[in-house]
Amino acid sequence: MAELALRMAFSLAQITVVMGVIMLTIMVLTLAERKVLGWMQDRMGPMEVGPYGILQPVADGLKLFFKEDIVPAGANRFLFSLAPILALVAALIGFAVVPFGPDTTIELFGIQFKPFIISDINIGILYILAFTSIGAYGVILGGWASNSKYSLLGGLRSAAQVISYELNVGLAIVGVLLLAGSLSLVKITQAQAGWFWNWYVFAPPFPQLLAFVVYVISAVAETNRVPFDLPEAESELVAGFFTEYSGMRFAFFFIAEYANMILVSCIAAALFLGGWNAPYPGTALARMGFVQFAWVENVVWFAAKVYFFLFLFFWLRATLPRLRYDQLMRFGWKVMLPIALGNILVTAIAAYLFPR
Amino acid sequence: MHPVLDILKDKFPDAVLSVHQDKDRGDLSARVKAAHMLEIARFLHDDPRLAFDHITDVCSADYPDDPERFEVIYHVLSLPHGVRLRIKARVTEEHPVIASVVSVWKGAEFMERETYDLMGIKFSGHPDLRRILMPENYDEGYPLRKDFPAEGRGWRSSFPFLPKMDETAAVSNDNEVPEAEKQVFRAEVGAGSTRRTEELLLNMGPQHPSTHGVLRVVLELDGERVVKATPDLGYLHRGVEKLSEGLAYMQIIPHTDRLDYVCSMTNNYAYVRAVEKLLTLAVPERAEYIRTVVAEMQRIIGHLFWLGTQALDIGAMTVFFWTFREREVLLDMFEKLCGARLTLNYFRIGGVDSDFTPDLARRMNEFLDTFQAHINEYDSLIANNRIWIGRTKNVAVISAEDAINFGLTGPPLRGSGVKYDVRKMEPYGAYDKVEWEVPVGKNGDTYDRYWIRMEEMRQSARIIRQCLAQMPQGPIIADAPQIIPPPKANVMRDMESLIHHFIIFTQGFKPPKGETYCATEAPKGELGFFIISDGSPRPYRMKIRAPSFIHMGAFDHMARGYLISDIITIFGTYDIVMGECDR
Amino acid sequence: MKFKAWLKTITFYEILVGMAATMRHLLRYKPITLQYPHEKRTLPDSYRGMLALLRYDDGTEKCVGCDLCEAACPSRVIRVVSSEVPGEPTKRYASEYYMDMTRCLFCGMCVEACPVDALGMTREYEWAVYDKRNLLLNKQQLLAIGDRSYPVREKRLEFQHPNVAFFNVAFKNLPAKGT
Numbered sequence A: 001m002a003e004l005a006l007r008m009a010f011s012l013a014q015i016t017v018v019m020g021v022i023m024l025t026i027m028v029l030t031l032a033e034r035k036v037l038g039w040m041q042d043r044m045g046p047m048e049v050g051p052y053g054i055l056q057p058v059a060d061g062l063k064l065f066f067k068e069d070i071v072p073a074g075a076n077r078f079l080f081s082l083a084p085i086l087a088l089v090a091a092l093i094g095f096a097v098v099p100f101g102p103d104t105t106i107e108l109f110g111i112q113f114k115p116f117i118i119s120d121i122n123i124g125i126l127y128i129l130a131f132t133s134i135g136a137y138g139v140i141l142g143g144w145a146s147n148s149k150y151s152l153l154g155g156l157r158s159a160a161q162v163i164s165y166e167l168n169v170g171l172a173i174v175g176v177l178l179l180a181g182s183l184s185l186v187k188i189t190q191a192q193a194g195w196f197w198n199w200y201v202f203a204p205p206f207p208q209l210l211a212f213v214v215y216v217i218s219a220v221a222e223t224n225r226v227p228f229d230l231p232e233a234e235s236e237l238v239a240g241f242f243t244e245y246s247g248m249r250f251a252f253f254f255i256a257e258y259a260n261m262i263l264v265s266c267i268a269a270a271l272f273l274g275g276w277n278a279p280y281p282g283t284a285l286a287r288m289g290f291v292q293f294a295w296v297e298n299v300v301w302f303a304a305k306v307y308f309f310l311f312l313f314f315w316l317r318a319t320l321p322r323l324r325y326d327q328l329m330r331f332g333w334k335v336m337l338p339i340a341l342g343n344i345l346v347t348a349i350a351a352y353l354f355p356r
Numbered sequence B: 001m002h003p004v005l006d007i008l009k010d011k012f013p014d015a016v017l018s019v020h021q022d023k024d025r026g027d028l029s030a031r032v033k034a035a036h037m038l039e040i041a042r043f044l045h046d047d048p049r050l051a052f053d054h055i056t057d058v059c060s061a062d063y064p065d066d067p068e069r070f071e072v073i074y075h076v077l078s079l080p081h082g083v084r085l086r087i088k089a090r091v092t093e094e095h096p097v098i099a100s101v102v103s104v105w106k107g108a109e110f111m112e113r114e115t116y117d118l119m120g121i122k123f124s125g126h127p128d129l130r131r132i133l134m135p136e137n138y139d140e141g142y143p144l145r146k147d148f149p150a151e152g153r154g155w156r157s158s159f160p161f162l163p164k165m166d167e168t169a170a171v172s173n174d175n176e177v178p179e180a181e182k183q184v185f186r187a188e189v190g191a192g193s194t195r196r197t198e199e200l201l202l203n204m205g206p207q208h209p210s211t212h213g214v215l216r217v218v219l220e221l222d223g224e225r226v227v228k229a230t231p232d233l234g235y236l237h238r239g240v241e242k243l244s245e246g247l248a249y250m251q252i253i254p255h256t257d258r259l260d261y262v263c264s265m266t267n268n269y270a271y272v273r274a275v276e277k278l279l280t281l282a283v284p285e286r287a288e289y290i291r292t293v294v295a296e297m298q299r300i301i302g303h304l305f306w307l308g309t310q311a312l313d314i315g316a317m318t319v320f321f322w323t324f325r326e327r328e329v330l331l332d333m334f335e336k337l338c339g340a341r342l343t344l345n346y347f348r349i350g351g352v353d354s355d356f357t358p359d360l361a362r363r364m365n366e367f368l369d370t371f372q373a374h375i376n377e378y379d380s381l382i383a384n385n386r387i388w389i390g391r392t393k394n395v396a397v398i399s400a401e402d403a404i405n406f407g408l409t410g411p412p413l414r415g416s417g418v419k420y421d422v423r424k425m426e427p428y429g430a431y432d433k434v435e436w437e438v439p440v441g442k443n444g445d446t447y448d449r450y451w452i453r454m455e456e457m458r459q460s461a462r463i464i465r466q467c468l469a470q471m472p473q474g475p476i477i478a479d480a481p482q483i484i485p486p487p488k489a490n491v492m493r494d495m496e497s498l499i500h501h502f503i504i505f506t507q508g509f510k511p512p513k514g515e516t517y518c519a520t521e522a523p524k525g526e527l528g529f530f531i532i533s534d535g536s537p538r539p540y541r542m543k544i545r546a547p548s549f550i551h552m553g554a555f556d557h558m559a560r561g562y563l564i565s566d567i568i569t570i571f572g573t574y575d576i577v578m579g580e581c582d583r
Numbered sequence C: 001m002k003f004k005a006w007l008k009t010i011t012f013y014e015i016l017v018g019m020a021a022t023m024r025h026l027l028r029y030k031p032i033t034l035q036y037p038h039e040k041r042t043l044p045d046s047y048r049g050m051l052a053l054l055r056y057d058d059g060t061e062k063c064v065g066c067d068l069c070e071a072a073c074p075s076r077v078i079r080v081v082s083s084e085v086p087g088e089p090t091k092r093y094a095s096e097y098y099m100d101m102t103r104c105l106f107c108g109m110c111v112e113a114c115p116v117d118a119l120g121m122t123r124e125y126e127w128a129v130y131d132k133r134n135l136l137l138n139k140q141q142l143l144a145i146g147d148r149s150y151p152v153r154e155k156r157l158e159f160q161h162p163n164v165a166f167f168n169v170a171f172k173n174l175p176a177k178g179t
Helices: A002-040 A056-066 A077-097 A124-145 A149-180 A185-190 A209-222 A247-272 A284-288 A291-319 A325-353 B003-011 B034-046 B108-119 B179-183 B240-244 B252-257 B264-279 B285-314 B317-338 B358-382 B386-392 B400-405 B446-470 B495-506 B547-552 B555-559 B564-574 B578-582 C002-010 C013-027 C068-072 C109-113 C139-149
Strands: A106-108 A111-113 B016-021 B028-032 B054-062 B070-078 B083-091 B097-099 B122-124 B200-204 B216-222 B225-232 B514-522 B525-533 B541-545 C051-053 C078-085 C088-100 C119-121
Touching: A002 A056, A002 A077, A002 A111, A002 A247, A002 A291, A002 B317, A002 C013, A056 A247, A077 A124, A077 A247, A124 A149, A124 A185, A124 A247, A149 A185, A149 A209, A149 A247, A149 A325, A149 B200, A185 A247, A209 A247, A209 A291, A209 A325, A247 A291, A284 A291, A291 B317, A291 C013, A325 B386, B003 B016, B003 B028, B003 B034, B028 B034, B034 B070, B034 B083, B034 B097, B054 B108, B054 B514, B054 B525, B054 B541, B070 B525, B083 B097, B083 B514, B108 B122, B108 B547, B216 B564, B225 B555, B225 B564, B240 B252, B240 B541, B252 B264, B264 B285, B264 B514, B264 B525, B285 B317, B285 B358, B285 B386, B285 B446, B285 B564, B317 B358, B358 B446, B358 C013, B386 B446, B386 B564, B446 B564, B495 C068, B525 B547, B547 B564, B547 B578, B555 B564, C002 C013, C051 C139, C068 C078, C068 C109, C088 C139, C109 C119
Parallel strands: B028 B083, B097 B122
Antiparallel strands: A106 A111, B016 B028, B054 B070, B070 B083, B200 B216, B216 B225, B514 B525, B525 B541, C051 C119, C078 C088
């Protein structure tokens, strides 16, 4: 009984820390996105709130928090309220299985804990895929419940898009899973230790480069980011599925979108770029003798990889126009899907012929 | 007599009442019987010797004292022969009906609707004769009639159909629009796919992020596919035409700034040229060069603005900010030149307001040195981008015949491969003294129009460079004391200047009796001003042929069968500005 | 050639070119925007901003109440009430002068029309107000704008040029010969 209570308390502490870090990252991201976009577009981005605008996310958060909550006439109140919660919960729950650092264990009061992962379940990646799919329900329900044609169209687009690209994400991952022989993100990451050519994106003899490209493109599509931001295409559908949302409910969708971005970046880092592993064997700190601080380096590497992907999201947004709905579907089914399937085939044969 | 008039007279000896060739201005006009209008229109369009394939404008004038009160005026253009013709037909007040020419020129649909809306002339056989600029249920009369007061009929509060400011809003949870009002936005039966059970009407605008102002389009959808697109114009109607009937010729110039507020220089230019044509006034050579330079600067500004917004509509937001960087440089130059950035009011009848100084010429040349690299920079973002190509190629295709038939001008017409540019066909300014080319597209799709505008910016840069090199010294405004106010320094110095100054500013000048149509190539297309003068210091009737308005006439044709996303692309590709469209 | 095009397609060549362009801007970050309320553009002297009534260097109003500005205005912004200068029956001035700036087009026609240069356009543009009625300016307000925007004033007209004195029939103030 005491053990269970202790485990729960520890998990709760972990959840609090992870959620705090994620929320903080989202705050940073909202500012970083605007700043990076601004710099790429020869302007400054937000500059008014705080020095160089660094308090802008706080101001935005306060504004959204205190804003009037509007429910449009004729909307289905229950689903209208449920949708943002669904989207946000589904986006945040995936972080439970993401390994942020090395797979060490610490012993506290005679019980072993893993500090850098909330729950190391052996079907981690499947769990994430399952829950991100549920997030699509939030979008679709929000679009439908708003009683607005623009929202409805946005929701429908989203439904089609998420189904198509969820498939590609899943299939792109399969190659890695075949090589690693596990669904646990910890095991997959551990298998990529050593030099950086052990990362699955380069791993000889069957690099998962194609799968990586398919994954990145599909991940951008799945998170509804430019150039695949059709569900919320602001020049066509005003704001897509959250046209009618305001205040905190809008913020929930907004946070969910950024949380999804972080999540897919985490998965990309863990599956293809070696997760917490440095590009060289071991860690520099361990070699210098600070073995007890080696985890800092691992976490920093993980964060660096994640931030690289997040930057890529912004960079793409600054560069690319938006696809059209039919083009998006064609691209997903006729280009991405065959590539992903071909990759699975090749990898499966190769993994069979050259077992590691 | 011009051969066109001869042919017309020979073919219809009874129906053509009189023909007239204006010796000073070169305008051809023919007065015809209203009953034979359709017949004549078809002949004009079909006969290969005439081939008036392009409808420029339809408008009307009101002569309350004449027995046949209303005059319906058609401007047609023969692209193969490069001839313009004005056809006039009179109808009476009791029976203001004339046959619609929509079956000959499809572009006449919107023009006739406007004529009906503002003058009350009914066009029999018109497919959709509704009000277009005024509210649909406006029953205060027809604003352009002379018995309609220029101040309008009272204030906002006196119109029952407008919501009152101090009234509480009617609370109603019944959001459904009556069936009867929906009917006009529905396509004819069988237009959609066969499996469709119910139509979805989507109201896009007037409040929508990318309708370029207050344009409203009602889309009938089949899934995301557009079955019918009905533009609803008039949300920005200010009655500039009526307004200018009460203003002296000089005072209208600042009002033309507000038509196409993105490109006010070319609006000024078009208006000033029309008045000069009416007055048959010659402009000093230096002024002509300055006008050409600023008009081309304005074209670059307009196209940069278009490029930014079109890219933003398609989702590439960076291009928008980069184009505004260059636009700012040019606007700063305008500010230096005439003290304003957007509403410039730079042109004067007979010349320009202030001199294009050597300092400005230097700045302009510096700008042109880097401009090419900047255009290439935009191209690096979008020109070869597969998403951009996918979004623009084969989108909103219009064939050359249709484009001409709808009366399109400017880049939308040239994108379909028709080499029609007013600057080449009827050269004005210094356009015939410099070397440049008219870029022409092939497929008539959005990508071609995009390419044409990019190329036009390069050509404009070329024109400006040559003009700056060739620019002669001399006066910048014509010497015509009856028309042009004397230099300010002289006003309190000598009696004659003072008298002219007072007369011109209190009364205005009096042009000869007559009428003229003058077309100018604005960045959006052919911007024409048609002025009827009765010899008084105010225009009797002024009609603005706004390219945005006429391009909207082809909207349904171009939008059918495409997706919602493409609607936005079409808004962009027209380069529509509602200030000009609704006037 | 075909192979090259194919290679470009599968490597996303043109998208990478575009990304390089945006990255170049990020690395050579040179903002072109101004932090408006903190930084302001320098406006040219010919800027057509807020209208103002001017004075001569001895403090008298330039306006002679001739109504030309009212006649020239395309949107009927101006209303002038002209009256005689007390004690000088040949001289007139504007006893009241109103400008409804809500309707002003800032076209500069009135400035052009004014024969004595009594009107000027200033470089003021921050005239947003909460109440529209504050934009109906009277003579005192317009003169105040002129005072702060045109610190250097002209000499009286009759001192500027010998011919001008001819118009100014108020012989009382005529300068002595030779000045």
